[in-house]
Amino acid sequence: MNMKRVSAATEAIAELFPAIYLRFHVRRPKAAHRLDQTATAVLIHLESTGPVTIGEAAKHLDRAQSVVSEIVSKLERRALVERMRDERDRRRVLVWLTENGLGVIARQRQVLSLDLLDRAVCRMSPAAQQALVVGMQALVRAADV
Numbered sequence: 001m002n003m004k005r006v007s008a009a010t011e012a013i014a015e016l017f018p019a020i021y022l023r024f025h026v027r028r029p030k031a032a033h034r035l036d037q038t039a040t041a042v043l044i045h046l047e048s049t050g051p052v053t054i055g056e057a058a059k060h061l062d063r064a065q066s067v068v069s070e071i072v073s074k075l076e077r078r079a080l081v082e083r084m085r086d087e088r089d090r091r092r093v094l095v096w097l098t099e100n101g102l103g104v105i106a107r108q109r110q111v112l113s114l115d116l117l118d119r120a121v122c123r124m125s126p127a128a129q130q131a132l133v134v135g136m137q138a139l140v141r142a143a144d145v
Contacts, residue, residue, distance in 0.1 A: 013139075024112045024120070035104070038063070042071050043080065043097065043105050051084070051094035080104055 006014075028034065035043070038061075045060055046052065052060075058068040072095050075081040080101035086092035097105070121129055 024116045026107070026110050026113050038067075039071055039075060040108060042068065042075065043101055046081065046095065046097050047102070047105050051086075051096040053092055053094060057095065075101070 041061060042057060045057060049056075049060070054069050054072060055065055057072075058065040061068060072081055072083075076083065078100075079098055081095050082098050083093050083095055086094050121132075124132070
């Protein structure tokens with residue numbers, strides 16, 4: 001097996017990353033408060049498309065309309081979505097995210113705890129904070145080329 005030697009900086013970053021993750025990752029709520037994958041998919045679909053009918057969401061998610069309707073009802077009881085009449089066609093009922101639903105999606109995407117991270121960053125000097133941000137931006141840009 002041919003193992004390519006990596007730079008000292010790469011080794012240092014790889015060694016530090018698990019410690020960073022373990023110290024700052026978001027601790028998710030207990031299973032009773034979590035959404036299942038399908039409910040999460042409905043919320044994410046709504047965020048990306050805007051308000052849609054149950055039928056439109058079912059078609060996109062490749063699920064039966066009755067299944068999506070049941071999921072939407074559960075999400076509605078949790079105040080994560082709401083049903084509303086389409087202003088252009090009052091016969092159509094659209095489903096859209098509430099502020100709570102938007103917040104759930106934002107928290108789902110959050111990898112690092114902002115509170116834990118902020119406490120640590122605030123203990124750093126302004127120069128160290130700036131160097132960290134500049135270095136991380138450079139690393140992300142380098143990965144995109």
